[in-house]
Amino acid sequence: MVKAIQVGLGHWGFSWTKEVIPNVPTVEMVGYVDSNPEALARVQAELGIAESKCFLSLDAALQAVEPDLAICTLRTEAHYPVVKQCLELGLNVIVEKPFASTIAQAKELVALARERGRVLMVSQNYRFQPAPIAAAELVGAGKFGPVNLVSIDFRRHAPSQGYRYWDMPDPLLADMSIHHFDLMRMVLGDEPKRVSCRTWNPVGSPFNFHPIGVATLEFEKGTIVSYRGSWMSSGPVTPWAGEWTMDCSEGEIIWSSRDHFMGVAGPDRLALRERDQALVPTDLAPIELADRRGTLGAIAKVIETGTVPARFSSGADNLHSLALVQATILSASRGGDWVEIAEIMQ
Structure with missing residues (x-):
């Protein structure tokens, strides 16, 4: 099992929380992060997420839990700073597309993932x-x-x-x-x-x-x-x-x-x-796992086995799509x- 936290619980992030993550059996959720208390309250009330797993910041989450993977499902302009922070903290990352706003930012994230020895994947579902x-x-x-x-x-x-x-x-x-x-x-x-x-x-x-x-x-x-x-x-x-x-x-x-x-x-x-x-x-x-479930299952498998499959949408690969x-x-x-x-x- 790959232990994961989700960062970003807005409209699309909530869809991940409800429809995607529970259907990937190799991922164990240990935390949910959003700076908006209302977003945290919603996943607790509607999806039964324990309050103890909900955090207002990434720093607070990592003081309480030790994840392997960050699932970044934020608005596009927040991708670069949050993914960068996650990689610097030693986490593997899957992020929604586009994974950065500019090619320069994307190249920086790819280089950082390589430097830290972490997997960076873009969810090209x-x-x-x-x-x-x-x-x-x-x-x-x-x-x-x-x-x-x-x-x-x-x-x-x-x-x-x-x-x-x-x-x-x-x-x-x-x-x-x-x-x-x-x-x-x-x-x-x-x-x-x-x-x-x-x-x-x-x-x-x-x-x-x-x-x-x-x-x-x-x-x-x-x-x-x-x-x-x-x-x-x-x-x-x-x-x-x-x-x-x-x-x-x-x-x-x-x-x-x-x-x-x-x-x-x-x-x-x-x-x-x-x-x-x-x-x-x-x-x-x-x-076996289609669409967004497929992307999440794929990065979990790479983290578990260290083997990168064909057609894997790494950050380095996705530079060309961006x-x-x-x-x-x-x-x-x-x-x-x-x-x-x-x-x-x-």
């Missing part, structure tokens, strides 16, 4: 679903040869679907597309080279910043990704991971993932089409000019 795992394995095995073109569509109508972050800067690229960017890297087993992106805010939108965007991404092995995302779409709703068509030399891999919407859930889907043949649906192997976010935002600010990933990483 979309990696822990059957369809993207299967797609990554098919690409890695060269099922249909090299991947030439990938087309991805993400469509949601935020005003009618309970979205509430109207003031968030870059609500598409920073809040949503980071999932899709990270999946591109994982599924292709490749790194991005440069990007071009345009974003906009349509008439009548409640967003203060751009909720729609299109991007072209060029990867090191030559694959081009055409990406289209919208929080203001009137078209058919896509699964959260989007709809993917991967055009390879000898056929297509077509898939979607995280297909749940307003109380209705469906399975991941993947189908294969050899060139000039019919589309053939493929059975997907179930995974760089894609920063690059697309910069490209959009330049009117769609190409931005080299090397420029961002520097």
Whole structure:
């Protein structure tokens, strides 16, 4: 068992406390931290968390308990200082995405984790679903040869679907597309080279910043990704991971993932089409711990065994996904000019 504390019990943090952490049997919770007494009172009243396990500060918690892992589920701007403090105190850390606000901050955290010999993981939960795992394995095995073109569509109508972050800067690229960017890297087993992106805010939108965007991404092995995302779409709703068509030399891999919407859930889907043949649906192997439970279970296993599995979203790995976010935002600010990933990483 890995002993853990959770830092951050707000809206999303409470979801972790209620829905994720209790369903990962290898994690034993020894403390909960939030500077807001009302947040602590809520987990005690609604989830039955013992008052003795609740603390108003990380320092107070570590005077009372000895955790191996900090589960950091705070607002984005608090990620860097809290993760830094946790690493300096000798804790392993799993943190929600994006794990820092800038590449410089992210690099500092990665270096600190390496220096202290601790595991730093970013909870890229979309990696822990059957369809993207299967797609990554098919690409890695060269099922249909090299991947030439990938087309991805993400469509949601935020005003009618309970979205509430109207003031968030870059609500598409920073809040949503980071999932899709990270999946591109994982599924292709490749790194991005440069990007071009345009974003906009349509008439009548409640967003203060751009909720729609299109991007072209060029990867090191030559694959081009055409990406289209919208929080203001009137078209058919896509699964959260989007709809993917991967055009390879000898056929297509077509898939979607995280297909749940307003109380209705469906399975991941993947189908294969050899060139000039019919589309053939493929059975997907179930995974033991999916989604956020998968990320938490993965870091617990790394802490227990010292072995880092394939497709593990370490801080060092996630630098490249964060760089894609920063690059697309910069490209959009330049009117769609190409931005080299090397420029961002520097």
